[in-house]
Amino acid sequence: xxxxxxxxxxxxxxxxxxxxxxxxxxxxxxxxxxxxxxxxxxxxxxxxxxxxxxxxxxxxxxxxxxxxxxxxxxxxxxxxxxxxxxxxxxxxxxxxxxxxxxxxxxxxxxxxxxxxxxxxxxxxxxxxxxxxxxxx
Numbered sequence: 001x002x003x004x005x006x007x008x009x010x011x012x013x014x015x016x017x018x019x020x021x022x023x024x025x026x027x028x029x030x031x032x033x034x035x036x037x038x039x040x041x042x043x044x045x046x047x048x049x050x051x052x053x054x055x056x057x058x059x060x061x062x063x064x065x066x067x068x069x070x071x072x073x074x075x076x077x078x079x080x081x082x083x084x085x086x087x088x089x090x091x092x093x094x095x096x097x098x099x100x101x102x103x104x105x106x107x108x109x110x111x112x113x114x115x116x117x118x119x120x121x122x123x124x125x126x127x128x129x130x131x132x133x134x135x136x
Contacts, residue, residue, distance in 0.1 A: 004034050004105075005098040007041035012120070014094055014112035020082070023073035024055065024098075024107050033061045034105060039098055046072060046093030046109050048083055055095060055107065072107060085111055 010016070026034070033039065038061030047056050053072040060066055074082070085091055090113075097108040115123075 001099050001101050003097055003099045004037060005039040005041045007044065007094065007096050009042055010094045010096055010110065010112065013115060014092065014110070015115055015119075016094075016096070016110040016112050017091065018085075018111040019096065020074065020078060020109050020111070022053065022107050022109055024105055025071040025073065026060075026105060027062075029062050030060050031105060034098065035100075036061075038062075041095045041098060041107075044095040046082075046095065048079070048086070051079075053079055053082070053093075058095060058098075072109070082111065089113075 040059040042059075044058040045056055047054050053074055055070045055072050057067060058070060082093060086093065092112050092114065094110050094112045095107055096110045099106055099108070
């Protein structure tokens with residue numbers, strides 16, 4: 001498994017509740033650009049439109065349409081579960097990583113809850129305390 005792009009900002013801004021692997025529909029020149037490392041998941045998220053899951057704001061460095069919406073491939077049961085949790089608990093679908101698995105491009109999406117500013121501060125304090133404990 002070769003990780004091509006990672007959304008590190010998502011781990012800071014969201015509490016990741018559940019992770020899911022999805023295929024992605026790409027054109028040939030997009031696959032080439034991804035293999036060259038010209039992909040970015042910063043700010044990308046999943047959205048259900050017309051009964052299908054779409055990846056929005058994913059930047060892939062091709063000339064014609066770098067930020068077009070791309071369809072994510074998940075099973076119908078996974079999609080229904082995502083829709084239910086998304087509406088029920090006000091959760092967000094965020095793209096976490098893009099990687100190649102057996103020469104097929106996959107996207108790891110996460111069902112996430114947005115962190116408040118005070119939650120982020122608590123996490124930073126805890127991390128600093130743990131770091132000090134290990135250093136002493």
